Amino acid sequence: MKVIKFGGSSVASAEQIKKIKDIIVSDADRRIVVVSAPGKRFPEDTKVTDLLIDLASQVLNGNKGVSHVFNQIVNRYKEIATDLAIDEDIVSEISHSLQELIEGDTTEESYFMDALKASGEDNSAKLIAAYLRSEGIPARYISPKEAGLYLSDEPGNAQILPESYQNLFALRDYDEIIIFPGFFGFTKTGKLVTFSRGGSDVTGAILANGVKATLYENFTDVDCIYSASPSIIEKPVPIEDLTYTEMRELSYSGFSVVHDEALYPAFAEGIPVVVKNTNNPTAPGTKITRTRSESEYPLAGVASKSGFASIYISKYMMNREVGFINRVLDVLEDYNISLEHIVSGIDDIDIVFKEEMITAKQFQDLLVEIKVKTAADVVEKRDNLCLVMLVGQNMRHKIGLMARATKALGEAQVNIDMINQGSSENSIMFGINENEEERAVAAIYKEFFESDK
Amino acid sequence: MKVIKFGGSSVASAEQIKKIKDIIVSDADRRIVVVSAPGKRFPEDTKVTDLLIDLASQVLNGNKGVSHVFNQIVNRYKEIATDLAIDEDIVSEISHSLQELIEGDTTEESYFMDALKASGEDNSAKLIAAYLRSEGIPARYISPKEAGLYLSDEPGNAQILPESYQNLFALRDYDEIIIFPGFFGFTKTGKLVTFSRGGSDVTGAILANGVKATLYENFTDVDCIYSASPSIIEKPVPIEDLTYTEMRELSYSGFSVVHDEALYPAFAEGIPVVVKNTNNPTAPGTKITRTRSESEYPLAGVASKSGFASIYISKYMMNREVGFINRVLDVLEDYNISLEHIVSGIDDIDIVFKEEMITAKQFQDLLVEIKVKTAADVVEKRDNLCLVMLVGQNMRHKIGLMARATKALGEAQVNIDMINQGSSENSIMFGINENEEERAVAAIYKEFFESDK
Numbered sequence: 065m066k067v068i069k070f071g072g073s074s075v076a077s078a079e080q081i082k083k084i085k086d087i088i089v090s091d092a093d094r095r096i097v098v099v100s101a102p103g104k105r106f107p108e109d110t111k112v113t114d115l116l117i118d119l120a121s122q123v124l125n126g127n128k129g130v131s132h133v134f135n136q137i138v139n140r141y142k143e144i145a146t147d148l149a150i151d152e153d154i155v156s157e158i159s160h161s162l163q164e165l166i167e168g169d170t171t172e173e174s175y176f177m178d179a180l181k182a183s184g185e186d187n188s189a190k191l192i193a194a195y196l197r198s199e200g201i202p203a204r205y206i207s208p209k210e211a212g213l214y215l216s217d218e219p220g221n222a223q224i225l226p227e228s229y230q231n232l233f234a235l236r237d238y239d240e241i242i243i244f245p246g247f248f249g250f251t252k253t254g255k256l257v258t259f260s261r262g263g264s265d266v267t268g269a270i271l272a273n274g275v276k277a278t279l280y281e282n283f284t285d286v287d288c289i290y291s292a293s294p295s296i297i298e299k300p301v302p303i304e305d306l307t308y309t310e311m312r313e314l315s316y317s318g319f320s321v322v323h324d325e326a327l328y329p330a331f332a333e334g335i336p337v338v339v340k341n342t343n344n345p346t347a348p349g350t351k352i353t354r355t356r357s358e359s360e361y362p363l364a365g366v367a368s369k370s371g372f373a374s375i376y377i378s379k380y381m382m383n384r385e386v387g388f389i390n391r392v393l394d395v396l397e398d399y400n401i402s403l404e405h406i407v408s409g410i411d412d413i414d415i416v417f418k419e420e421m422i423t424a425k426q427f428q429d430l431l432v433e434i435k436v437k438t439a440a441d442v443v444e445k446r447d448n449l450c451l452v453m454l455v456g457q458n459m460r461h462k463i464g465l466m467a468r469a470t471k472a473l474g475e476a477q478v479n480i481d482m483i484n485q486g487s488s489e490n491s492i493m494f495g496i497n498e499n500e501e502e503r504a505v506a507a508i509y510k511e512f513f514e515s516d517k
Numbered sequence: 518m519k520v521i522k523f524g525g526s527s528v529a530s531a532e533q534i535k536k537i538k539d540i541i542v543s544d545a546d547r548r549i550v551v552v553s554a555p556g557k558r559f560p561e562d563t564k565v566t567d568l569l570i571d572l573a574s575q576v577l578n579g580n581k582g583v584s585h586v587f588n589q590i591v592n593r594y595k596e597i598a599t600d601l602a603i604d605e606d607i608v609s610e611i612s613h614s615l616q617e618l619i620e621g622d623t624t625e626e627s628y629f630m631d632a633l634k635a636s637g638e639d640n641s642a643k644l645i646a647a648y649l650r651s652e653g654i655p656a657r658y659i660s661p662k663e664a665g666l667y668l669s670d671e672p673g674n675a676q677i678l679p680e681s682y683q684n685l686f687a688l689r690d691y692d693e694i695i696i697f698p699g700f701f702g703f704t705k706t707g708k709l710v711t712f713s714r715g716g717s718d719v720t721g722a723i724l725a726n727g728v729k730a731t732l733y734e735n736f737t738d739v740d741c742i743y744s745a746s747p748s749i750i751e752k753p754v755p756i757e758d759l760t761y762t763e764m765r766e767l768s769y770s771g772f773s774v775v776h777d778e779a780l781y782p783a784f785a786e787g788i789p790v791v792v793k794n795t796n797n798p799t800a801p802g803t804k805i806t807r808t809r810s811e812s813e814y815p816l817a818g819v820a821s822k823s824g825f826a827s828i829y830i831s832k833y834m835m836n837r838e839v840g841f842i843n844r845v846l847d848v849l850e851d852y853n854i855s856l857e858h859i860v861s862g863i864d865d866i867d868i869v870f871k872e873e874m875i876t877a878k879q880f881q882d883l884l885v886e887i888k889v890k891t892a893a894d895v896v897e898k899r900d901n902l903c904l905v906m907l908v909g910q911n912m913r914h915k916i917g918l919m920a921r922a923t924k925a926l927g928e929a930q931v932n933i934d935m936i937n938q939g940s941s942e943n944s945i946m947f948g949i950n951e952n953e954e955e956r957a958v959a960a961i962y963k964e965f966f967e968s969d970k
Binding site (some may be wrong): 313403405409410469482484 | 587766769775778781823833836838840841843844846847850853854855856858859861862863864866915916918920921922923924926927928930932933935936938939942946952
């Protein structure tokens, strides 16, 4: 039994939904289908979820003239239903339920917002189930409430409650193909709440775990995960196989096709995940598993991410002061900063975090506070830091690989501010200036994917 | 005005002390001489300081039969005095003062021990001053008490009190050459206390600071500091010039000719330090200053040190947990462990410290406590860690240097467990297994000192 998930662009139009149907019927193991809300059909288009957020905000602001955006939303579904030649009843039903939602209780704004946002996925699932049935395919919409998908009571940031998994196991028993809306679930008291991110990716991973699927197929609008960002490298080498750990390292460092945290429920159960393209379903995609065999390239990929800042602290004899780093981290904790990396020398330390965690004013205060609390000789900030991550299994034990990487960066005149090679077997991190990001990625890519391997 | 210091081997015999005389008289600027207690004359010999510790321990243990070791000590001075053909009165004086010491107050054991240890330097200074006078050289023994060298009340681990520096400035005014015993000073209440380490090195550095010397000459028994340990590399390249910072990094990592912490009072005042050889005083030695010009080698030196251990901790999503590392460091602080290095990845962290800081039993308890307090997925110890440090100014900005280093290690089949290149401009650290220490140092040395530069 496979769980299969389609993202927003895969359900954006009738044409796309027809592709979904073909994909479902081409493999009898594809029994559970998780769908998103209709996404963009063309670059300037607006996602249904964004229209819903707009609608909810207007209602919460007491704006009565919401018919324009309301109609925009209903028309998106109507257009799809018309093009799919299915019964218009489903559109009346969607319109009616949306009307009920905006007339609902607005006293708890976050629940109201979550309910409206989630309707995008919910109506998408109902419509697609209706379409499949109209094509003679036994299909059944199942709501997260019916399935027992319980979440923590944190609107917009809900977490799965472990008991859900055994409830979901019962989804194996249906004869029909199940069409399940992504992105949301219910609290134990029956309130609708949504996940923080990853939308329907996380629902798919949870269902794959719950029904003990043999495979979780995550359909997107790209053929696979590439070994480098296509915005930097033209036609980068596709990644055929990745381990979960590699996926995590790449996601962390900017690969955003699918977010590793969203896939975690599948990873935890050891269920393989494959990333495929709705528009090109015969392409092999990228398969993510616990272990993989060696590929022809020494790296799986190279990722990069900007927007980091660091604090550099030096104090003579720092390394003989028990608790020095502790005092620094206490200050950071007071500012609620979660650390990304620490690299310490004999008498100095670099602490890296996301620039967005702190305002410029707070940053100044923080430097002063660290200086006062530690009596350090030097406390300096550095911003515009980019982390370049080379990812590949057992990388640390590949003798000579670090030499090739640093040589390639050197020849590209990239100045390495920081190297982080700790015990992680699967990655090496370089800290560089943001301005050198593209040059660095290109140099690493050329060295490991274009030269002799 | 130069301050000049002689170590134990330089005052171990009459022959050595004659060399000291020649060194002093050959430069009229050499006005203040700090001396150690007589050291070893041959490899199996015993240092006077060790004899004194033995004597003190025996007295403290209530052992009355101490005449053997007492006589050994007095005879060392007597032999020197005889060979220098100076008045035997000085020997009687030494014998008498030592007798007074062992009959002194033993209720506070640490002060008793300090007083006996310090007598080695004190008698050395008195004897050398007498010898110089017998040779017609105006010389004067000055005690730390007379000079106002005040220390904190921490026997065996005393720190300089800042007010001492202005007292010491008056040492500029003497017409005679001052012979000053190293290793000790006095508390404000008049108790004799010794420094923790570095012995007379630290006294010399304090005096150099106090009198605002133009140079602090530190005489040892080697011609200079070498670019690698002579126990690993045969005839390593001598280091002509070092910065204070480079010296600190090399000392930290195992270069023990002089200890950087001992030299700190001179560094703090910007006074140049030169390391020279009593047995070959015309050799240029190694000069240590705040800044230096570039040398012909890209590195100043390569040092290595074993005896480190690390704790590896990994936890999925560690980097999103504010305060995670804090909780780990709190545990380490409870065990009074001072950290040497931290290297953190996305979801894992390596913490390096000296193995000697903790017993095997404590290590096991520590791992369990970290596991419990952090709910980490993995908490593992690793021991037999060796840190190899490549030191050279502005190293971080020398593009290609890291590539050469890692390539050299790779070709020597050295597995790199850890690389630490943070903001420190002056060093790159590799963590390797102790068993590979010699191979690693040899490979780095060959690459940077023997190949084309």
